[in-house]
Amino acid sequence: MQAAFSLGSGKFDVHETARPDLLPGEALVRVVAAGICGSDKWDLARPDLPRRVAGHEFAGVVEAVADGKTDLLPGAAVAIEPTVGCGDCAACRGGNYTACRRAVSIGYGRPGGFAEYVAVPFGNLFPKPAELSFVEASLAEPTAVALHAVGLAEVAERSCLVFGAGAIGLLVAQALQVRGAGAVWVVDVDADHLRVAEQLGGIATINSTADPALQVLQSVPVDVCFEAVGHIDSVLQAAVKVVRPFGTLVLLGFQHPGGLPTNPVVFKSLTVRGSNGRTVAEFQQGLRLLASGHIRVGPLISARYPLGAMEAAFAEARGALKVVIEPQTIQ
Numbered sequence: 271m272q273a274a275f276s277l278g279s280g281k282f283d284v285h286e287t288a289r290p291d292l293l294p295g296e297a298l299v300r301v302v303a304a305g306i307c308g309s310d311k312w313d314l315a316r317p318d319l320p321r322r323v324a325g326h327e328f329a330g331v332v333e334a335v336a337d338g339k340t341d342l343l344p345g346a347a348v349a350i351e352p353t354v355g356c357g358d359c360a361a362c363r364g365g366n367y368t369a370c371r372r373a374v375s376i377g378y379g380r381p382g383g384f385a386e387y388v389a390v391p392f393g394n395l396f397p398k399p400a401e402l403s404f405v406e407a408s409l410a411e412p413t414a415v416a417l418h419a420v421g422l423a424e425v426a427e428r429s430c431l432v433f434g435a436g437a438i439g440l441l442v443a444q445a446l447q448v449r450g451a452g453a454v455w456v457v458d459v460d461a462d463h464l465r466v467a468e469q470l471g472g473i474a475t476i477n478s479t480a481d482p483a484l485q486v487l488q489s490v491p492v493d494v495c496f497e498a499v500g501h502i503d504s505v506l507q508a509a510v511k512v513v514r515p516f517g518t519l520v521l522l523g524f525q526h527p528g529g530l531p532t533n534p535v536v537f538k539s540l541t542v543r544g545s546n547g548r549t550v551a552e553f554q555q556g557l558r559l560l561a562s563g564h565i566r567v568g569p570l571i572s573a574r575y576p577l578g579a580m581e582a583a584f585a586e587a588r589g590a591l592k593v594v595i596e597p598q599t600i601q
Contacts, residue, residue: 273385278319295338304328304383326352328383368547399561413556414548416441434498435463
């Protein structure tokens with residue numbers, strides 16, 4: 271099979287390698303679509319990156335199954351939850367496997383979806399709804415991430431602001447609509463991304479290049495603010511500034527060099543929640559919302575590339591909403 275081994279600095283070595291051997295309780299999945307995540311854009315650009323096969327957003331078809339109990343037979347179309355928990359701890363038993371201290375993620379500690387085949391434990395396979403394409407189903411994981419973040423705050427009938435019109439930010443905005451937010455605003459510097467936000471419907475946008483002081487929000491009490499950018503101190507500072515006293519700030523972005531500005535957090539009595547991962551229930555809900563069309567990912571797809579064009583795909587992904595790799599196509 272072909273697999274794309276990351277070399278760091280956005281470089282990849284795509285070559286033939288052996289199909290993974292299956293352990294009991296695992297399935298061999300033929301990968302049809304795999305998304306390049308926002309975290310991949312930072313991680314795979316590192317020059318010191320250990321060689322690995324990345325890709326944690328993917329969907330495909332069960333090719334074979336090893337020993338163990340499963341209802342999924344070869345030929346089943348599936349979406350993959352990438353976090354493999356221990357299965358025994360309290361977090362795993364509660365369906366919150368991303369909080370498992372022994373968790374390993376497909377695409378990080380295990381070979382991922384930028385390959386023609388991947389070994390996946392049975393518990394990480396979820397049937398793909400017939401209404402969804404494989405490309406759409408590959409975005410079930412970031413959809414669940416957005417649902418998890420929105421679930422950390424009281425948003426019904428509240429004024430909500432999202433910093434970042436990347437794929438995660440636009441999924442958060444749609445999840446806010448699903449959860450009944452009173453108003454949804456999205457802030458970004460990229461006019462093209464903001465146009466996609468507007469096309470989704472019901473989302474107000476602010477171009478912070480044209481309005482760096484966010485003057486338009488002076489008369490808008492922002493109840494809940496979501497930071498979905500990361501790495502940029504000025505964005506985090508703006509998020510803390512605009513949310514009203516006693517409001518809530520949910521952080522999906524991280525690695526801000528200057529850290530959290532604690533003075534305004536304390537003086538405004540803000541509630542700050544960090545958001546990481548998702549639960550089994552949120553992954554399943556994400557698939558249902560995608561299948562029903564209540565959350566749309568089609569407008570977020572910027573480009574599709576074959577596995578052999580991994581470097582070109584990654585280069586485009588740096589400025590795109592969502593680039594999807596298609597290692598194998600299904601007719």
